[in-house]
Amino acid sequence: MKSIVYRTTGDPSVLELVERPVPEPAAGEVRVNVAVSGVNPTDWKSRVGSRPGDDLPFAEVTPNQDGAGTVDAISPEAAELNPQLEVGDRVWIFLSQHQRPSGTAQEYVTVPVEHVVRLPDGISFDVGASLGVPAMTAHRALTVSDQGPSRLAPGTLADKVVLVAGGAGAVGHAAIQLARWAGATVVTTVSSEEKATLARAAGAHHVVNYRESDAAQAILAAVPDGVDIVVEVAPGPNAALDLAVVKNHGTIAVYANNGGDSVTLDVRPFFARNLRFQGLLLYTVGEDALQVAAEDITAALVDGVLDVGEAAGLPLLRYPLEQTAAAHDAVENDAVGKVLIDVA
Known part of the structure; x- marks a missing residue:
């Protein structure tokens, strides 16, 4: 699969497009085929670190916390925790990379099942990838x-x-x-x-x-x-x-x-x-608060709230996966709108 990685902190030039094996979901994880990855200020700030050249917590990191796509595989433990979630479900992802090396700037990502939320019918991947952190x-x-x-x-x-x-x-x-x-x-x-x-x-x-x-x-x-x-x-x-x-x-x-x-x-x-x-x-608010937010946000989606695009007040700026560096640069330079990366 195609994946964006960085092995050292620094400016967007540290981001690299590579080929990596499709990951297997560990206990309690779900694998998602990412369609759209969302970029937030926290993503470029994590990449920069306190200063360029700082050590990373992992040998290699794939950036971006948020995204949307389709469930591709579910571990037995994850299926037990959320029996309603099924392979083929359209979902949105939040805090994918928190204390983990795997963000959404890649074709497949494994995520704790608690951070994978089914998208209501009719809600686009663009909306799903724009939720999460914001x-x-x-x-x-x-x-x-x-x-x-x-x-x-x-x-x-x-x-x-x-x-x-x-x-x-x-x-x-x-x-x-x-x-x-x-x-x-x-x-x-x-x-x-x-x-x-x-x-x-x-x-x-x-x-x-x-x-x-x-x-x-x-x-x-x-x-x-x-x-x-x-x-x-x-x-x-x-x-x-x-x-x-x-x-x-x-x-x-x-x-x-x-x-x-x-x-x-x-x-x-x-x-x-x-x-x-x-x-x-x-990152420190606690899992209970995150779950409450996910439930309420999903209810708002059902009611037609949180749409994106210029007509809804949030223009979309799109980049292909191989231009993730440019997407990070746009967010760092205060681009007006939501920056999205088309992964699939």
Whole structure:
């Protein structure tokens, strides 16, 4: 089979197309014939490491956490854990490469059965490969408030206001769609009119271009009582804005460090309004939370949520497997849209 590998950390040039044997699923694993691989910032960051030349945890790594394809083989143990899953099922994959050498940038991948989810009828591989890290991160951000909910479904965020920082990104897109599905009023910030158009297509009720207006003033004009949940990609630069618009018992859910690693918060308004500054990382959030997210995301898919493509607010940028390096480079350079690799 064709596989992309790297044997040392570094820039995209360390990625190499090779031939490898088709892997056999170990105990508790499923083998998936990958159709589409999704690329996320975590994929190029893992490839780069702390610095070029760092040792890898494995002699050889195939990148990319997310993907979609068809179940090709199931180990007996995996069949026992999930008896509903069958060979031939169309599935989406999440966290394929977490603490493992095998990502989805190859024709066949073996994955723990817990991280393989059946795609509902009519849902494309493109949508499936775009879920994983972005959709599960968005789900977690929307369910960590001390005011609830702990699950997402129609109506669970009714009467809530959600602010999505960076609504044109993959996580932002998923957060807008999931929050809207759950009944929230959704506000998002963007940096250009192009991104504003995408955020509106995703379903945002109010879009604020922070480069053209006073963002806090514009947000409070749209939602005078303030924001219940912030899905935050840039906590450092946005700290003052978040404090200005979050209401009592609000939550700032932080999933990235865009714009810097440090955050300065005024303590008095923070504790006076009982705010929660909540970090989240899928790799350490725990299997129970991942399974809840997978279930809710699948329910949203059945309801027609989380579509991709420019008309849905998330343009697709496609690369063939042999151009995985270019795909990683596009994500690293903040390409607008979802980067996908056509494997099969």
